[in-house]
Amino acid sequence: MIKLGSLMLDDTDKKRAKKTSRIPGAHKIKDKASGNYINGQQLVFLVLVTDTITVPVGFRFYVPDPKLSAWRKQNKKLKDQGVAKRLRPCAPAPDYKKHPTLQMLGLEMIQQFTEQFPNITIKSVLANALYGIRSFMDQAAAITGQNQVVSQLRANQKVLSKNSSVSLRDYFLRSQGVEQPW
The missing domain is CATH 3.30.420.40 (ATPase, nucleotide binding domain)
Structure with missing residues (x-):
């Protein structure tokens, strides 16, 4: 079991x-x-x-939400044409239920x-x-x-260790880790 x-x-x-x-x-x-x-x-x-x-x-x-996809496509087209952001239509509210x-x-x-x-x-x-x-x-x-x-983490990400910010690479270089029993 x-x-x-x-x-x-x-x-x-x-x-x-x-x-x-x-x-x-x-x-x-x-x-x-x-x-x-x-x-x-x-x-x-x-x-x-x-x-x-x-x-x-x-x-x-x-x-994906088809309304949001259509808006992204239209927004990209208008952006490529140089239309200012304030003149482009706003993104529709996502329908997270559907x-x-x-x-x-x-x-x-x-x-x-x-x-x-x-x-x-x-x-x-x-x-x-x-x-x-x-x-x-x-x-x-x-x-x-x-x-x-x-x-998933990236080596250049920062983590908080002993009240200081350090890169993930440096953290694992100086820390051996803690073994956990299954």
Whole structure:
């Protein structure tokens, strides 16, 4: 029986055909490999990692708000034409109920997992840099009851250590870390 584990959250793009009108959630996404745009779906998934097994425990499709996407496209076009910001239309209010952000989808899955499996203690939540915003990290910590919410860090980022700001590289050069029992 699983009693302890870490939750890992990530997202991935799934390429689809050129004509995707019949594929739910398909939209234009930037292909990281080529730099071009492709039609595809974006998936957010949650995995439980224990010392004996790794199990996928949830996934959601991400669909961007079409009104916001259309505004961004129009705004970029007007910006390229040299139209001043004050003369361009304002961004529409996002509809988070119909089109939640990637972070919202991740938090929803974490919440659902902790409610369905209250007997599993979550040791930590791990996520990539996209989820490194304070609101996500604070909410994930509150949901799981853990302070160990880790996102991808860069070597040039600053951390607070002994009341002074130091680069992450320097911090790990001088700190051996603390071993934690599973």
